[in-house]
Amino acid sequence: MHRVLSILFAGVLICSAAVVRAQDIIEAEITAVTGTSIYLDVGESSGVVRDSVVRLTTGEISGQYAVVVDLAPNSCRAELQLESPIPEVGDPVTVEVLVKIVEPLEEDTKPKQPAVPDHPPWQRAVDTTDADAPLLAPAVRRRPEERPTKFHGRIFNQIRYTRDSGGNRDNDYTFFRLGARFEVSNPFQNGGRLLFRGNLDHRGSDISSASESDTEGRIERLSYAVGGLAHSPYRAEFGRFYSVFVPEIGLIDGAEAALLTRGNWRIGAGAGLYPAPFVDRDLGDDYGVHFFADYRPDRGGAMSGTLAYQQTWHKGAPDQNLLIGRFNAKPTKELSVYGLALVNLYTDSDTVKGSGVELTQGNINVRYRPDRSKGGSIGYSRTRYAELKRRDLDLLPDTILRDGQVDRITVSAWVRATDDIRLTARANRWSDQSDDGYGGQLGVEWYEIWRDTASARASVFFTNGTFSDGVGARFRVGDRFRGVDVDLRYDIFSYTSQGQIANNETRTRHTVQSDVSWDAGPWNYSIDVSYTFGDSESTYGIRSLIEYRF
Structure with a gap:
């Protein structure tokens, strides 16, 4: 199921110009995958906007797409819209951004400019007692209670039927999903936003003489966030959500708060339960806290980064001690560098790994794009399996848990x-x-x-x-x-x-x-x-x- 956004052509006469809507295509790569979220190495500074559509361009994946939901100057998070397939780190993508293009009209179609009317008389006398007062009053940002409440989102239905009759097989598979995602801006007149994403899934299979089916509903996100906008000194979010500062820790049922300093630092902490990373999203017995310091220049800048620490418990026993480091650097207009490190700190209670420090996940990606006609990238990743008491990897044998490691290097280039x-x-x-x-x-x-x-x-x-x-x-x-x-x-x-x-x-x-x-x-x-x-x-x-x- 391959859905391509239509290119809208709408002629709007504005003085001597026509405005049309088109698509700006931005090349990017996936830097991380967490559940149904993918993270890209492009952001606001590259022209990405919220609700942009992300297409997966690798040949092995057909039909899957994602929608940008969270933005940073040099990175963004997008949510996969279909149940499968799931992409991998390093996969190339394109981000489709609807943009406005102003094109001159033909000379003979330009409308005549009407004469400028006389300005009506001033209704208020100008105060001449203060010679230093500006003639025009400065613009004043409207307070939240003066702004309207806005509601937008999407509702979708996905159906898939597969018939496998190869060899001696006689199998049928069905999948049905009814999903919704919406955002309510300023619902309580305090500048916040309410986010929701949920699915109702039905799976069925008929394999030889056996058949089974399962129906379940799940809430992927239900949270309320306030602050975090321009000139706001704080940001807070509670409910079920992914942290906008440390998304690597996964889904949280809890709360997070951060102070936004004038030096572009976000200092904060969060706590909550961690739903199991499975379809049923059981709460389980896992909870924890995290602390972070996030540097994010307002206008992109040459460097942004995050340092974080997470401590989790499983049924009351200490479980994961995790250090997280991430950076986005843009030394020049043509060159960008992305890096991510997840480091686990093990103690004597970890019977397989033993006491020590281990790089569980490391990614680095360097992208060079001298102009819009050509570019290239090189990336390296290392992945190991973390020893956890929670049931993420409880079926792995000890040998894989101890020695399992995947290293990958990827090189890509393109030219018009x-x-x-x-x-x-x-x-x-x-x-x-x-x-x-x-x-x-x-x-x-x-x-x-x-x-x-x-x-x-x-x-x-x-x-x-x-x-x-x-x-x-x-x-x-x-x-x-x-x-x-x-x-x-x-x-x-x-x-x-x-x-x-x-x-x-x-x-x-x-x-x-x-x-x-x-x-x-x-x-x-x-x-x-x-x-x-x-x-x-x-x-x-x-x-x-x-x-x-x-």
């Missing part, structure tokens, strides 16, 4: 060969405690092929992994017909299985897919039909998305 053709390249190498591998992709994107709404993409890729090695290609073409976006896609992947029952057997997988989406006022509709076939494979799926924005 012409105004309509864009070339991309991406390569990665990874290693873990028992194996290593690599992969890469070369692609070309061609815009305005036969008309300005038509585009095509093609790429070849290869992968060397633990369970399979293979090469493949992806082809995609799309166009807009009378307000309807149509995408057609074909993938082919030839791979050799390793370490499985069919060891060293080469197979080929084909996937054909069509996406159709359109807007009707505040409504958006999207339908995706796909069919995968090949050696022992025969699967077709239908997905639909209906969304209402208000």
Whole structure:
């Protein structure tokens, strides 16, 4: 289900100019993934605004998208809108920002300028007793009680049906989701905002002679935040939320407060329960506190960063001691650097790790973009498994918990060969405690092929992994017909299985897919039909998305 935002064209005569709405595309990469939230290495200083749509451009993921909900000068957080798939750190994305473009009208269409009318007589005499008083009074910011209450958000329905009849299989899978996200600004006339996001999910499966289904509702976010705006000396939030200062600690059922200093520092603390990172969001027996110092220049600046500490308890026993460090640096206009470190402090009570200090997660990404026609990035990440008493990783064997480690380096580059053709390249190498591998992709994107709404993409890729090695290609073409976006896609992947029952057997997988989406006022509709076939494979799926924005 691939939903593409429509490009709105509205001519509005304002003196001698026409204003239209278009999309500004911003290249970015995912720097962190927490639950259904992804974090990007671009923010307000790059032109990102709240409610911008984030598209995942990696070929392995189709249809998934996210919406920007929290902003910082050089980073942002976006919430995934679909149940799956979940992207990985380092995946490339594009951020679509609706912008206003002012274009001159043709000379013969310019309206004549009306004569400037005489100003009506002043209704109030000017006070001449104070020679230093300004003639015009300065603008005064309206107080919260004088501002209106605003309400906006989205309601959506997602349906997915999959039929797997490859080999000797005869399986059916269904998924239904009804979701809502909304924000109420200034609901209590004190400048705050109320945030809500919730889903009602139904899953069903019919595998051979067995069948099962499950329905559950969950609240992903319900919080009230006040302060944090321009000239506000504090910010506070309570309810179920992700910290805007330290989102790495995950979902919190509690409260957080921060003081905003004139030196652009945010000093604060928070406490609460930590819902389990599973679909049912059980409260469990985990709670904790965190403290942080966040430096965030008002206008972006060359450097921003955060230092934080978290202490958690599980059923009353001390559990995680976590140090968090994050920075965004922009030494020059063309160069940006992002870094993140999660460091666990272990004690003698940690029977697997033992007493010591360990880097649980480390990411660093360097992006260079000399101009809008080309750019590149290099990133490195290291991930280890934290020893916790809570049930995040309680099924991992001790050997993996002690020695498990994944290192990955990713290099990517892109260049516009012409105004309509864009070339991309991406390569990665990874290693873990028992194996290593690599992969890469070369692609070309061609815009305005036969008309300005038509585009095509093609790429070849290869992968060397633990369970399979293979090469493949992806082809995609799309166009807009009378307000309807149509995408057609074909993938082919030839791979050799390793370490499985069919060891060293080469197979080929084909996937054909069509996406159709359109807007009707505040409504958006999207339908995706796909069919995968090949050696022992025969699967077709239908997905639909209906969304209402208000």
